Amino acid sequence: MTSDPAAVLASPLDHWPPRWTPAAVVFDCDGLLVDTEGQWIALQDDYLARHGTSLSPTTRREITGRAAEVVIVTLAEAVGKDPHRVGQELLDAHREHIGERLVPLPGALETLRAIAAVRPVAVASNSPREMLDVKLAGLGIADVVDASIAIEDVAAPKPAPDMYLAAARVLGAEPAECLGFEDSETGADAARAAGLQLIAVPSLPGQEPRAPRRLGSLADPVLAEWIAGWEVRR
Numbered sequence: 120m121t122s123d124p125a126a127v128l129a130s131p132l133d134h135w136p137p138r139w140t141p142a143a144v145v146f147d148c149d150g151l152l153v154d155t156e157g158q159w160i161a162l163q164d165d166y167l168a169r170h171g172t173s174l175s176p177t178t179r180r181e182i183t184g185r186a187a188e189v190v191i192v193t194l195a196e197a198v199g200k201d202p203h204r205v206g207q208e209l210l211d212a213h214r215e216h217i218g219e220r221l222v223p224l225p226g227a228l229e230t231l232r233a234i235a236a237v238r239p240v241a242v243a244s245n246s247p248r249e250m251l252d253v254k255l256a257g258l259g260i261a262d263v264v265d266a267s268i269a270i271e272d273v274a275a276p277k278p279a280p281d282m283y284l285a286a287a288r289v290l291g292a293e294p295a296e297c298l299g300f301e302d303s304e305t306g307a308d309a310a311r312a313a314g315l316q317l318i319a320v321p322s323l324p325g326q327e328p329r330a331p332r333r334l335g336s337l338a339d340p341v342l343a344e345w346i347a348g349w350e351v352r353r
Contacts, residue, residue, distance in 0.1 A: 130331030132316055136345035141298035141316065142352065143290035144234050145283055146264075148244040148254055150184070150302040150322050151337075152227040155254065157323060158220075162212055163194060166205075170198040180325050184303030186245045186276040214250065221257040224322055226338025228258060230346065235263045237351045241286040243268040245276045245305075265290060278305045283313035300337070304328045318342075 131139030150156030160183065167173050174182075174197060182190050191209060195202035234240055241264060244251050248269035255261040266289045273281035287294045299310035299317045307328030310317045319330035320337055334342060 130316060132332035136341050140349050142296035143239040143292035144298045145241045145243050145286040146231060147301045147306045148242050151300055151320060153254060153258060154222045154224055166209060167197060172197050183326060184305030186270055225336040230337040231260060232263060233346050237349045239265045239290040241266040241290055243282040243286045245270050277309035280309055280313035283310050283315055301328055
């Protein structure tokens, strides 16, 4: 028997394409819309290698998608350095390159734009505000989304439900009426805890996010067909 009630409840996403349509939609950013999560992990692995160590696959899986503070504390323990120093070194390197090469994941921007044409849309990310704004602007979607929720905007980051609850609130919809898109286990836990319907689109090896529906990419043709049938509610 599972201890996760969300794993056993029926979902409108059990049917594909669903007969249900959401009132609003919330997207994660890193690893879902853009390949920055992979770059962030590569930066961490390079940092660890330069200190002669690495993370176990279990630890890597557990911290993927978590707030930067969680990642930094884990890496600081691994390299035996002060977390403040590790955080400064890692975040400085990440900021230096974050806007240089923003590679959208397959179908990501097309799907977001198609949904934004007919439903309110938000992006909810564990990124700091300054980095999230750079990414949204660099992807050309800052003016497409109705709202964005960064780590400073909530009391607790993912996997807590706060970001998704805040996104639903600002979009004027009940969480259960919202559709979420996530790539990581951390983000999926947050969306499910908030009560959203969820489509998982994992992009990193080792991530097995739990969701009523899982897709290989946002370029899924049935997803596009489903969205094309939504009436305008804006």
